[in-house]
Amino acid sequence: MSVKELIELCKKGDQRAQRIFYDHYVNGVYAACRRYLGDHHEAEDAVSVVFSKAFVALGSFQFMHENGMKKWLRTISIRVCLNKLRNRVEFIERKDEVFQEEEAIDFSHHLREVLKEMETLPDGYRVILNMYALDGFTHAEIAEVLNISINTSKSQLRKARKLLKTRINPFAQKNNE
Amino acid sequence: MKDIHDHIADIYSDTAQSSKESMWNNIEYQKPINNRVWWKLLVALLSLILALLSGYTHTVFQNNDRLKSKLETIGRKAHFYKQQSTQLGAKSIMTVHDTIYLKDTVYTSQLIATKSIAEPKIIHDTIIQPIIKRVFVRDTIYIDVEPMANSEIPNKVEENVPPEKPSAEEYPEEITLILGK
Numbered sequence: 069m070s071v072k073e074l075i076e077l078c079k080k081g082d083q084r085a086q087r088i089f090y091d092h093y094v095n096g097v098y099a100a101c102r103r104y105l106g107d108h109h110e111a112e113d114a115v116s117v118v119f120s121k122a123f124v125a126l127g128s129f130q131f132m133h134e135n136g137m138k139k140w141l142r143t144i145s146i147r148v149c150l151n152k153l154r155n156r157v158e159f160i161e162r163k164d165e166v167f168q169e170e171e172a173i174d175f176s177h178h179l180r181e182v183l184k185e186m187e188t189l190p191d192g193y194r195v196i197l198n199m200y201a202l203d204g205f206t207h208a209e210i211a212e213v214l215n216i217s218i219n220t221s222k223s224q225l226r227k228a229r230k231l232l233k234t235r236i237n238p239f240a241q242k243n244n245e
Numbered sequence: 246m247k248d249i250h251d252h253i254a255d256i257y258s259d260t261a262q263s264s265k266e267s268m269w270n271n272i273e274y275q276k277p278i279n280n281r282v283w284w285k286l287l288v289a290l291l292s293l294i295l296a297l298l299s300g301y302t303h304t305v306f307q308n309n310d311r312l313k314s315k316l317e318t319i320g321r322k323a324h325f326y327k328q329q330s331t332q333l334g335a336k337s338i339m340t341v342h343d344t345i346y347l348k349d350t351v352y353t354s355q356l357i358a359t360k361s362i363a364e365p366k367i368i369h370d371t372i373i374q375p376i377i378k379r380v381f382v383r384d385t386i387y388i389d390v391e392p393m394a395n396s397e398i399p400n401k402v403e404e405n406v407p408p409e410k411p412s413a414e415e416y417p418e419e420i421t422l423i424l425g426k
Contacts, residue, residue: 087269090269090272091265094261094262094265094268094269095254095255095257095258095261095262096250096251096254098254098257098260098261098264098268099250099253099254099256099257099258099261100250102257102260103253108260108264112264112267112268112271113271115261115264115268116268116269116271116272116273119268119269119272120272120273124282142250179249179253179256180256183253183256183257202249202250202253
């Protein structure tokens, strides 16, 4: 059965198809939720919500290719996680900072270690780092979604990266001091 | 070809798989979509009809009793008159055109009671408009407020001395403080 056929069955409410669909995509959805929430139990709750919403919204989804479905589920995951985080994340506005383009973190090396450290970042840092670095949001888009200024988004990203770099490489902290 | 998200999914796959069954069991929606949606719509519609038939009058008058007693503590007697609106869901405003003495402040105020706002508040004209937009109740209620005779004023009430009018930004806090939220 192709993914397209599977989705058509899911749209008709076929429970066996929904289970196959769930099994196929659960790892990706869990990973996205875990990245944003930084906690296993919260990610578990979020995954259930994401699939609940996805099964309802599948009716309006037009399947083009496998990556499109993954991206669609990731978008739902991000929305669900941001909703969960909305009440507990605070962003401090800094209007006077000057921003410079920074060297991006190379995620291909020690990805597991980077992800582990990302989970320990403050919620605000983690959210913006995820949105910008992994999910391809621009600062303007982040500012709109989170209802913050572009400068705040840049500031949080810069601090998140600085903190993350320090934690990944303890020697960097000494150099910064 | 795998992208970064696939790699991350692989890293978390063991954890995800270990919780797979419990996460699946927590998914609310596992029934045929059409039936589920229609049931929800039907229940929502019935709830709405029931609320329209029974809920508002009770809520408004419950609030009015509290408003009445609060007004009495500041030496005002309130008379409530209810009038059915001509249109279902019409905006309903209780209006009072009177000078009300609140603690140390004098206001020419309007009273609003709604279901969406927890309880009646005395609100100055300048901030009434944004709140009206949120109002959605069925009955229109008119209130007359008149001064109470000295003998009717409860003993615990302080003497009403008209003081200076506060600045505009002080209205909401002070009013809320006196009448409660």
